[in-house]
Amino acid sequence: MKCEAVQNRLLAAPDAHDPGAELRAHLGGCAPCRAVQAKALQLDLLLADLPAAPSSEARKAAFLESIQQSGPIIRVKPRTLRTPSGSFKPFRAVRWQHTAATAAALLVAVAGIWFFTRARAPVPEVAAKPRHELLKKEVKHVTQLAASDSAPQRMTIWAEWASDLKAETKDLYKVAPSDDLQSLARLFERAVQEGIVKQAKLLDRHMPAAERQALFRDALARLTDAETETKQLAQNAPPAAQKTLLKMSETARLARTTLEPLVKGV
Amino acid sequence: MTIRPILTLSVVAAVSLWVSAQPNAVGPSAAEQLQMLKNNRELIEDLLDQGTRVSDANTPLDRAAECQRSTDRLAREMRTAVDRADADRAHEIGDYVERIVVEGFVPNFETARRDAKPGSPDYERVKAMHREAADSLDKLGAALPTDGPLSKSKRLQQAREKLADASAKLGKPDDR
Numbered sequence: 547m548k549c550e551a552v553q554n555r556l557l558a559a560p561d562a563h564d565p566g567a568e569l570r571a572h573l574g575g576c577a578p579c580r581a582v583q584a585k586a587l588q589l590d591l592l593l594a595d596l597p598a599a600p601s602s603e604a605r606k607a608a609f610l611e612s613i614q615q616s617g618p619i620i621r622v623k624p625r626t627l628r629t630p631s632g633s634f635k636p637f638r639a640v641r642w643q644h645t646a647a648t649a650a651a652l653l654v655a656v657a658g659i660w661f662f663t664r665a666r667a668p669v670p671e672v673a674a675k676p677r678h679e680l681l682k683k684e685v686k687h688v689t690q691l692a693a694s695d696s697a698p699q700r701m702t703i704w705a706e707w708a709s710d711l712k713a714e715t716k717d718l719y720k721v722a723p724s725d726d727l728q729s730l731a732r733l734f735e736r737a738v739q740e741g742i743v744k745q746a747k748l749l750d751r752h753m754p755a756a757e758r759q760a761l762f763r764d765a766l767a768r769l770t771d772a773e774t775e776t777k778q779l780a781q782n783a784p785p786a787a788q789k790t791l792l793k794m795s796e797t798a799r800l801a802r803t804t805l806e807p808l809v810k811g812v
Numbered sequence: 813m814t815i816r817p818i819l820t821l822s823v824v825a826a827v828s829l830w831v832s833a834q835p836n837a838v839g840p841s842a843a844e845q846l847q848m849l850k851n852n853r854e855l856i857e858d859l860l861d862q863g864t865r866v867s868d869a870n871t872p873l874d875r876a877a878e879c880q881r882s883t884d885r886l887a888r889e890m891r892t893a894v895d896r897a898d899a900d901r902a903h904e905i906g907d908y909v910e911r912i913v914v915e916g917f918v919p920n921f922e923t924a925r926r927d928a929k930p931g932s933p934d935y936e937r938v939k940a941m942h943r944e945a946a947d948s949l950d951k952l953g954a955a956l957p958t959d960g961p962l963s964k965s966k967r968l969q970q971a972r973e974k975l976a977d978a979s980a981k982l983g984k985p986d987d988r
Contacts, residue, residue, distance in 0.1 A: 645815055648815050648818065649818050652818065656822075675900050675901075676839070676840045676844065677904055678845075678849070678851075679839075680848075680852070680856060684856055684859045685859065685908040685912065686911075687863055688859055688863050688866055688882055688912060688916065689912055689915045689916045691867050692866050692912075693916065695875075707860075714849065717845055720842070721842045722846050722849070726849055726853065729853055733856065733857065733860050736860060736864065737863075741863070744867075745867070
Protein backbone atom coordinates (compact mmCIF):
# COMPACT_ATOMS: atom_id res chain seq x y z
CA MET A 547 0.00 0.00 0.00
CA LYS A 548 1.32 3.45 -0.79
CA CYS A 549 2.18 5.85 2.01
CA GLU A 550 -0.13 8.51 0.65
CA ALA A 551 -3.11 6.15 0.83
CA VAL A 552 -2.16 5.02 4.34
CA GLN A 553 -1.88 8.61 5.56
CA ASN A 554 -5.25 9.52 4.05
CA ARG A 555 -6.89 6.56 5.74
CA LEU A 556 -5.21 7.45 9.05
CA LEU A 557 -6.66 10.94 8.95
CA ALA A 558 -10.10 9.57 8.07
CA ALA A 559 -10.07 6.84 10.77
CA PRO A 560 -12.38 7.50 13.74
CA ASP A 561 -9.62 6.42 16.11
CA ALA A 562 -6.00 7.04 15.16
CA HIS A 563 -4.97 4.77 18.00
CA ASP A 564 -6.49 1.70 16.42
CA PRO A 565 -6.49 2.18 12.57
CA GLY A 566 -6.96 -1.50 11.79
CA ALA A 567 -4.74 -4.52 11.09
CA GLU A 568 -3.88 -3.61 7.52
CA LEU A 569 -2.62 -0.12 8.45
CA ARG A 570 -0.87 -1.36 11.51
CA ALA A 571 1.16 -3.77 9.36
CA HIS A 572 2.31 -0.84 7.20
CA LEU A 573 2.97 1.46 10.17
CA GLY A 574 5.23 -1.18 11.71
CA GLY A 575 7.78 -0.71 8.88
CA CYS A 576 7.24 2.93 7.84
CA ALA A 577 8.65 5.76 9.96
CA PRO A 578 7.11 8.64 7.93
CA CYS A 579 3.62 7.17 8.33
CA ARG A 580 4.15 6.64 12.02
CA ALA A 581 5.04 10.32 12.29
CA VAL A 582 1.75 11.17 10.57
CA GLN A 583 -0.11 8.88 12.97
CA ALA A 584 1.55 10.68 15.91
CA LYS A 585 0.40 14.04 14.51
CA ALA A 586 -3.11 12.67 14.06
CA LEU A 587 -3.19 11.55 17.70
CA GLN A 588 -1.92 14.93 18.81
CA LEU A 589 -4.59 16.63 16.71
CA ASP A 590 -7.31 14.52 18.33
CA LEU A 591 -6.08 15.56 21.77
CA LEU A 592 -6.01 19.24 20.87
CA LEU A 593 -9.50 19.07 19.39
CA ALA A 594 -10.77 17.43 22.57
CA ASP A 595 -9.37 20.34 24.56
CA LEU A 596 -11.15 23.01 22.50
CA PRO A 597 -13.95 24.75 24.38
CA ALA A 598 -17.42 23.87 23.09
CA ALA A 599 -19.83 26.70 22.33
CA PRO A 600 -22.94 26.82 24.53
CA SER A 601 -25.89 25.21 22.80
CA SER A 602 -29.62 24.87 23.11
CA GLU A 603 -32.43 22.86 21.51
CA ALA A 604 -33.74 25.95 19.71
CA ARG A 605 -30.37 26.77 18.17
CA LYS A 606 -29.87 23.19 17.08
CA ALA A 607 -33.29 23.15 15.39
CA ALA A 608 -32.56 26.43 13.57
CA PHE A 609 -29.20 25.09 12.35
CA LEU A 610 -30.75 21.86 11.00
CA GLU A 611 -33.53 23.77 9.27
CA SER A 612 -31.06 26.04 7.52
CA ILE A 613 -29.26 22.98 6.14
CA GLN A 614 -32.46 21.36 4.94
CA GLN A 615 -33.66 24.55 3.22
CA SER A 616 -30.49 24.82 1.18
CA GLY A 617 -31.40 21.52 -0.53
CA PRO A 618 -29.17 18.56 -1.23
CA ILE A 619 -25.54 19.38 -1.74
CA ILE A 620 -25.07 16.69 -4.38
CA ARG A 621 -27.98 16.92 -6.79
CA VAL A 622 -26.76 14.60 -9.54
CA LYS A 623 -25.13 11.31 -8.89
CA PRO A 624 -21.75 11.39 -10.64
CA ARG A 625 -21.26 8.71 -13.27
CA THR A 626 -18.38 6.40 -12.55
CA LEU A 627 -16.27 4.95 -15.31
CA ARG A 628 -16.67 1.27 -14.71
CA THR A 629 -16.50 -1.74 -16.95
CA PRO A 630 -19.32 -4.33 -16.84
CA SER A 631 -17.25 -6.42 -14.44
CA GLY A 632 -17.16 -3.51 -12.04
CA SER A 633 -13.44 -2.94 -12.21
CA PHE A 634 -12.42 0.67 -12.52
CA LYS A 635 -10.34 1.23 -15.72
CA PRO A 636 -9.90 4.95 -16.29
CA PHE A 637 -6.97 4.54 -18.69
CA ARG A 638 -8.99 2.44 -21.19
CA ALA A 639 -11.91 4.89 -21.04
CA VAL A 640 -9.68 7.84 -21.77
CA ARG A 641 -8.19 6.07 -24.82
CA TRP A 642 -11.67 5.36 -26.17
CA GLN A 643 -12.56 9.02 -25.80
CA HIS A 644 -9.43 10.07 -27.64
CA THR A 645 -10.25 7.73 -30.52
CA ALA A 646 -13.81 8.97 -30.74
CA ALA A 647 -12.61 12.57 -30.70
CA THR A 648 -10.09 11.85 -33.48
CA ALA A 649 -12.77 10.15 -35.60
CA ALA A 650 -15.10 13.09 -35.11
CA ALA A 651 -12.35 15.53 -36.05
CA LEU A 652 -11.58 13.52 -39.20
CA LEU A 653 -15.25 13.45 -40.14
CA VAL A 654 -15.55 17.21 -39.67
CA ALA A 655 -12.38 17.79 -41.71
CA VAL A 656 -13.58 15.60 -44.60
CA ALA A 657 -17.01 17.23 -44.56
CA GLY A 658 -15.36 20.66 -44.54
CA ILE A 659 -13.10 19.86 -47.49
CA TRP A 660 -16.05 18.45 -49.44
CA PHE A 661 -18.25 21.44 -48.69
CA PHE A 662 -15.74 24.13 -49.53
CA THR A 663 -14.51 22.38 -52.65
CA ARG A 664 -18.08 21.96 -53.82
CA ALA A 665 -18.97 25.55 -53.05
CA ARG A 666 -16.11 26.89 -55.18
CA ALA A 667 -16.98 24.89 -58.33
CA PRO A 668 -19.27 26.99 -60.56
CA VAL A 669 -20.98 24.02 -62.17
CA PRO A 670 -20.59 20.43 -61.14
CA GLU A 671 -19.01 18.73 -64.17
CA VAL A 672 -19.97 15.15 -64.63
CA ALA A 673 -17.39 12.75 -65.90
CA ALA A 674 -16.97 12.90 -69.66
CA LYS A 675 -19.13 10.28 -71.31
CA PRO A 676 -17.41 7.92 -73.73
CA ARG A 677 -17.81 9.06 -77.31
CA HIS A 678 -19.35 6.94 -80.01
CA GLU A 679 -16.41 5.66 -82.02
CA LEU A 680 -18.46 5.12 -85.17
CA LEU A 681 -19.62 8.76 -85.19
CA LYS A 682 -16.09 9.97 -84.58
CA LYS A 683 -14.82 7.86 -87.48
CA GLU A 684 -17.61 9.07 -89.77
CA VAL A 685 -16.58 12.68 -89.17
CA LYS A 686 -13.01 11.67 -89.98
CA HIS A 687 -14.11 10.00 -93.22
CA VAL A 688 -16.18 13.00 -94.34
CA THR A 689 -13.13 15.18 -93.75
CA GLN A 690 -10.86 12.75 -95.60
CA LEU A 691 -13.24 12.63 -98.56
CA ALA A 692 -13.31 16.42 -98.65
CA ALA A 693 -9.53 16.45 -98.79
CA SER A 694 -9.28 13.84 -101.55
CA ASP A 695 -9.76 14.62 -105.20
CA SER A 696 -9.25 11.27 -106.89
CA ALA A 697 -11.19 8.03 -107.20
CA PRO A 698 -8.38 5.82 -105.81
CA GLN A 699 -8.18 7.90 -102.61
CA ARG A 700 -11.94 7.89 -102.19
CA MET A 701 -12.22 4.17 -102.83
CA THR A 702 -9.76 3.51 -99.99
CA ILE A 703 -11.67 5.80 -97.64
CA TRP A 704 -14.98 4.08 -98.46
CA ALA A 705 -13.46 0.65 -97.90
CA GLU A 706 -12.41 1.77 -94.43
CA TRP A 707 -15.84 3.29 -93.77
CA ALA A 708 -17.57 0.02 -94.75
CA SER A 709 -15.24 -1.88 -92.40
CA ASP A 710 -16.17 0.45 -89.54
CA LEU A 711 -19.86 -0.28 -90.13
CA LYS A 712 -19.19 -4.00 -90.18
CA ALA A 713 -17.23 -3.72 -86.92
CA GLU A 714 -20.12 -1.85 -85.26
CA THR A 715 -22.50 -4.59 -86.41
CA LYS A 716 -20.17 -7.25 -85.02
CA ASP A 717 -20.09 -5.46 -81.64
CA LEU A 718 -23.87 -5.16 -81.42
CA TYR A 719 -25.54 -8.01 -83.31
CA LYS A 720 -26.29 -9.94 -80.11
CA VAL A 721 -27.97 -7.07 -78.29
CA ALA A 722 -29.30 -4.66 -80.92
CA PRO A 723 -32.96 -4.70 -81.98
CA SER A 724 -33.53 -5.64 -85.61
CA ASP A 725 -34.28 -2.07 -86.76
CA ASP A 726 -30.90 -0.83 -85.50
CA LEU A 727 -29.13 -3.73 -87.19
CA GLN A 728 -31.05 -3.16 -90.41
CA SER A 729 -30.01 0.49 -90.32
CA LEU A 730 -26.35 -0.57 -90.04
CA ALA A 731 -26.82 -3.05 -92.89
CA ARG A 732 -28.33 -0.31 -95.11
CA LEU A 733 -25.43 2.02 -94.32
CA PHE A 734 -22.98 -0.79 -95.07
CA GLU A 735 -24.66 -1.39 -98.41
CA ARG A 736 -24.48 2.31 -99.29
CA ALA A 737 -20.83 2.54 -98.29
CA VAL A 738 -20.07 -0.49 -100.46
CA GLN A 739 -22.22 0.34 -103.49
CA GLU A 740 -22.20 4.16 -103.55
CA GLY A 741 -18.69 4.33 -102.18
CA ILE A 742 -16.33 1.48 -103.05
CA VAL A 743 -17.97 0.15 -106.21
CA LYS A 744 -18.85 3.58 -107.60
CA GLN A 745 -15.32 4.89 -107.16
CA ALA A 746 -13.85 1.66 -108.53
CA LYS A 747 -15.83 2.17 -111.73
CA LEU A 748 -14.48 5.71 -112.02
CA LEU A 749 -10.88 4.54 -112.04
CA ASP A 750 -8.83 5.31 -115.07
CA ARG A 751 -8.87 2.28 -117.34
CA HIS A 752 -5.31 3.03 -118.34
CA MET A 753 -3.99 2.85 -114.79
CA PRO A 754 -0.86 0.62 -114.63
CA ALA A 755 -1.74 -2.97 -113.68
CA ALA A 756 0.52 -3.06 -110.61
CA GLU A 757 -0.90 0.17 -109.26
CA ARG A 758 -4.43 -1.02 -109.91
CA GLN A 759 -3.85 -4.36 -108.17
CA ALA A 760 -2.34 -2.67 -105.12
CA LEU A 761 -5.33 -0.35 -104.95
CA PHE A 762 -7.88 -3.15 -105.15
CA ARG A 763 -6.03 -5.46 -102.77
CA ASP A 764 -7.13 -3.54 -99.66
CA ALA A 765 -10.74 -3.11 -100.78
CA LEU A 766 -11.10 -6.74 -101.83
CA ALA A 767 -9.54 -7.97 -98.58
CA ARG A 768 -11.99 -5.88 -96.56
CA LEU A 769 -14.95 -7.12 -98.61
CA THR A 770 -13.88 -10.75 -98.33
CA ASP A 771 -13.43 -10.34 -94.60
CA ALA A 772 -16.90 -8.78 -94.25
CA GLU A 773 -18.47 -11.50 -96.40
CA THR A 774 -17.05 -14.42 -94.38
CA GLU A 775 -17.28 -12.87 -90.94
CA THR A 776 -20.91 -11.78 -91.15
CA LYS A 777 -21.82 -15.22 -92.51
CA GLN A 778 -20.09 -16.88 -89.56
CA LEU A 779 -21.70 -14.54 -87.06
CA ALA A 780 -25.13 -15.36 -88.50
CA GLN A 781 -24.72 -19.01 -87.53
CA ASN A 782 -24.86 -18.24 -83.82
CA ALA A 783 -26.79 -14.98 -83.95
CA PRO A 784 -30.26 -14.37 -82.48
CA PRO A 785 -32.95 -15.15 -85.10
CA ALA A 786 -33.73 -11.45 -85.64
CA ALA A 787 -30.09 -10.72 -86.47
CA GLN A 788 -29.43 -13.69 -88.75
CA LYS A 789 -31.24 -12.29 -91.77
CA THR A 790 -29.50 -8.91 -91.48
CA LEU A 791 -26.05 -10.46 -91.13
CA LEU A 792 -26.63 -12.68 -94.15
CA LYS A 793 -27.77 -9.64 -96.12
CA MET A 794 -24.52 -7.87 -95.26
CA SER A 795 -22.58 -10.94 -96.31
CA GLU A 796 -24.41 -10.95 -99.63
CA THR A 797 -23.75 -7.22 -100.12
CA ALA A 798 -20.03 -7.83 -99.63
CA ARG A 799 -20.06 -10.86 -101.96
CA LEU A 800 -21.80 -8.94 -104.74
CA ALA A 801 -19.35 -6.07 -104.46
CA ARG A 802 -16.41 -8.47 -104.46
CA THR A 803 -17.63 -10.18 -107.63
CA THR A 804 -18.15 -6.76 -109.23
CA LEU A 805 -14.66 -5.59 -108.32
CA GLU A 806 -12.70 -8.68 -109.27
CA PRO A 807 -12.98 -8.14 -113.05
CA LEU A 808 -12.11 -4.47 -112.57
CA VAL A 809 -8.75 -5.40 -111.09
CA LYS A 810 -7.68 -6.39 -114.56
CA GLY A 811 -9.01 -3.16 -116.03
CA VAL A 812 -11.79 -4.93 -117.93
CA MET B 813 -8.90 0.38 -29.61
CA THR B 814 -6.40 2.65 -31.28
CA ILE B 815 -6.55 5.23 -34.05
CA ARG B 816 -4.89 2.86 -36.53
CA PRO B 817 -8.09 1.15 -37.80
CA ILE B 818 -9.73 4.51 -38.44
CA LEU B 819 -6.73 5.78 -40.33
CA THR B 820 -6.57 2.56 -42.34
CA LEU B 821 -10.26 2.77 -43.22
CA SER B 822 -9.90 6.44 -44.18
CA VAL B 823 -6.98 5.68 -46.49
CA VAL B 824 -8.82 2.74 -48.09
CA ALA B 825 -11.93 4.88 -48.60
CA ALA B 826 -9.88 7.69 -50.15
CA VAL B 827 -8.07 5.30 -52.50
CA SER B 828 -11.38 3.68 -53.50
CA LEU B 829 -12.87 7.08 -54.31
CA TRP B 830 -9.84 8.01 -56.38
CA VAL B 831 -9.89 4.72 -58.30
CA SER B 832 -13.61 4.95 -59.01
CA ALA B 833 -13.12 8.48 -60.33
CA GLN B 834 -10.61 7.34 -62.94
CA PRO B 835 -11.83 7.15 -66.55
CA ASN B 836 -12.80 3.77 -67.83
CA ALA B 837 -9.74 2.32 -69.52
CA VAL B 838 -11.66 -0.26 -71.53
CA GLY B 839 -14.28 0.59 -74.12
CA PRO B 840 -18.00 0.95 -73.47
CA SER B 841 -20.14 -2.10 -72.77
CA ALA B 842 -22.38 -3.48 -75.52
CA ALA B 843 -25.38 -1.86 -73.83
CA GLU B 844 -23.65 1.54 -73.73
CA GLN B 845 -22.57 1.21 -77.35
CA LEU B 846 -26.09 0.29 -78.38
CA GLN B 847 -27.43 3.35 -76.59
CA MET B 848 -24.88 5.51 -78.40
CA LEU B 849 -25.97 4.02 -81.71
CA LYS B 850 -29.60 4.77 -80.92
CA ASN B 851 -28.74 8.34 -79.90
CA ASN B 852 -26.61 8.90 -83.01
CA ARG B 853 -28.40 6.79 -85.60
CA GLU B 854 -30.03 9.68 -87.43
CA LEU B 855 -26.83 11.72 -87.41
CA ILE B 856 -24.80 8.75 -88.61
CA GLU B 857 -27.23 8.17 -91.50
CA ASP B 858 -27.10 11.87 -92.42
CA LEU B 859 -23.31 11.95 -92.30
CA LEU B 860 -23.03 8.93 -94.57
CA ASP B 861 -25.39 10.70 -96.92
CA GLN B 862 -23.11 13.74 -96.73
CA GLY B 863 -20.13 11.47 -97.35
CA THR B 864 -21.60 10.33 -100.66
CA ARG B 865 -22.24 13.95 -101.66
CA VAL B 866 -18.70 15.02 -100.78
CA SER B 867 -17.42 11.97 -102.63
CA ASP B 868 -19.39 12.95 -105.73
CA ALA B 869 -18.29 16.59 -105.64
CA ASN B 870 -15.66 17.15 -108.29
CA THR B 871 -14.51 20.71 -107.62
CA PRO B 872 -13.08 22.35 -104.51
CA LEU B 873 -16.00 24.77 -104.50
CA ASP B 874 -18.53 21.91 -104.54
CA ARG B 875 -16.62 20.05 -101.84
CA ALA B 876 -16.55 23.19 -99.69
CA ALA B 877 -20.31 23.55 -100.18
CA GLU B 878 -20.88 19.96 -99.06
CA CYS B 879 -18.64 20.50 -96.04
CA GLN B 880 -20.79 23.51 -95.18
CA ARG B 881 -23.88 21.32 -95.33
CA SER B 882 -22.22 18.80 -93.02
CA THR B 883 -21.36 21.61 -90.61
CA ASP B 884 -24.97 22.82 -90.70
CA ARG B 885 -26.16 19.33 -89.81
CA LEU B 886 -23.75 19.17 -86.89
CA ALA B 887 -24.78 22.68 -85.81
CA ARG B 888 -28.36 21.41 -85.51
CA GLU B 889 -27.11 18.62 -83.29
CA MET B 890 -25.19 21.10 -81.16
CA ARG B 891 -28.25 23.29 -80.63
CA THR B 892 -30.18 20.22 -79.52
CA ALA B 893 -27.42 19.46 -77.03
CA VAL B 894 -27.60 23.02 -75.67
CA ASP B 895 -31.39 22.78 -75.37
CA ARG B 896 -30.90 19.63 -73.31
CA ALA B 897 -28.19 21.36 -71.23
CA ASP B 898 -25.81 18.59 -72.31
CA ALA B 899 -22.43 20.35 -72.20
CA ASP B 900 -20.56 17.11 -72.81
CA ARG B 901 -22.40 16.51 -76.08
CA ALA B 902 -21.98 20.15 -77.14
CA HIS B 903 -18.26 19.78 -76.53
CA GLU B 904 -18.13 16.61 -78.62
CA ILE B 905 -20.03 18.14 -81.53
CA GLY B 906 -17.91 21.30 -81.24
CA ASP B 907 -14.85 19.13 -81.88
CA TYR B 908 -16.47 17.68 -85.01
CA VAL B 909 -17.57 21.07 -86.34
CA GLU B 910 -14.07 22.41 -85.91
CA ARG B 911 -12.56 19.39 -87.66
CA ILE B 912 -14.83 19.61 -90.70
CA VAL B 913 -14.41 23.38 -91.00
CA VAL B 914 -10.63 23.40 -90.54
CA GLU B 915 -9.69 20.21 -92.40
CA GLY B 916 -12.53 20.00 -94.91
CA PHE B 917 -14.07 23.36 -95.67
CA VAL B 918 -11.15 25.78 -95.37
CA PRO B 919 -8.62 24.01 -97.67
CA ASN B 920 -11.25 23.56 -100.41
CA PHE B 921 -12.52 27.09 -99.95
CA GLU B 922 -9.02 28.55 -100.15
CA THR B 923 -8.35 26.64 -103.37
CA ALA B 924 -11.68 27.74 -104.85
CA ARG B 925 -11.04 31.37 -103.89
CA ARG B 926 -7.58 31.30 -105.43
CA ASP B 927 -8.90 29.75 -108.65
CA ALA B 928 -11.99 31.95 -109.05
CA LYS B 929 -11.50 34.94 -111.32
CA PRO B 930 -12.98 38.23 -110.05
CA GLY B 931 -16.32 38.88 -111.69
CA SER B 932 -16.90 35.24 -112.58
CA PRO B 933 -19.94 33.33 -111.28
CA ASP B 934 -17.62 31.16 -109.16
CA TYR B 935 -16.07 34.27 -107.61
CA GLU B 936 -19.49 35.51 -106.52
CA ARG B 937 -20.31 32.04 -105.22
CA VAL B 938 -17.07 31.94 -103.22
CA LYS B 939 -17.89 35.30 -101.62
CA ALA B 940 -21.41 34.21 -100.78
CA MET B 941 -20.13 30.91 -99.37
CA HIS B 942 -17.62 32.71 -97.17
CA ARG B 943 -20.35 34.96 -95.76
CA GLU B 944 -22.63 32.01 -95.19
CA ALA B 945 -19.97 29.92 -93.44
CA ALA B 946 -18.89 32.82 -91.21
CA ASP B 947 -22.51 33.65 -90.32
CA SER B 948 -23.22 30.02 -89.57
CA LEU B 949 -20.31 29.77 -87.14
CA ASP B 950 -21.20 33.11 -85.52
CA LYS B 951 -24.80 32.04 -85.01
CA LEU B 952 -23.74 28.73 -83.60
CA GLY B 953 -21.36 30.45 -81.18
CA ALA B 954 -24.16 32.82 -80.16
CA ALA B 955 -26.43 29.84 -79.49
CA LEU B 956 -24.14 28.75 -76.68
CA PRO B 957 -25.46 30.33 -73.45
CA THR B 958 -23.43 33.09 -71.85
CA ASP B 959 -25.36 33.14 -68.58
CA GLY B 960 -26.96 30.55 -66.36
CA PRO B 961 -25.36 27.44 -64.93
CA LEU B 962 -24.54 25.87 -68.32
CA SER B 963 -22.47 28.89 -69.37
CA LYS B 964 -19.99 28.16 -66.57
CA SER B 965 -19.44 24.61 -67.70
CA LYS B 966 -15.82 24.00 -68.64
CA ARG B 967 -16.85 21.78 -71.53
CA LEU B 968 -19.16 24.38 -72.99
CA GLN B 969 -16.34 26.90 -72.75
CA GLN B 970 -14.13 24.46 -74.63
CA ALA B 971 -16.83 24.07 -77.30
CA ARG B 972 -16.96 27.86 -77.61
CA GLU B 973 -13.18 27.94 -78.03
CA LYS B 974 -13.38 25.29 -80.75
CA LEU B 975 -15.90 27.37 -82.69
CA ALA B 976 -13.76 30.47 -82.22
CA ASP B 977 -10.73 28.57 -83.56
CA ALA B 978 -12.74 27.44 -86.58
CA SER B 979 -13.91 31.04 -87.17
CA ALA B 980 -10.34 32.29 -86.96
CA LYS B 981 -9.16 29.69 -89.50
CA LEU B 982 -11.99 30.65 -91.82
CA GLY B 983 -11.22 34.35 -91.59
CA LYS B 984 -13.61 37.24 -91.96
CA PRO B 985 -15.45 37.76 -95.25
CA ASP B 986 -14.10 40.59 -97.39
CA ASP B 987 -17.26 42.70 -97.12
CA ARG B 988 -17.35 42.73 -93.31
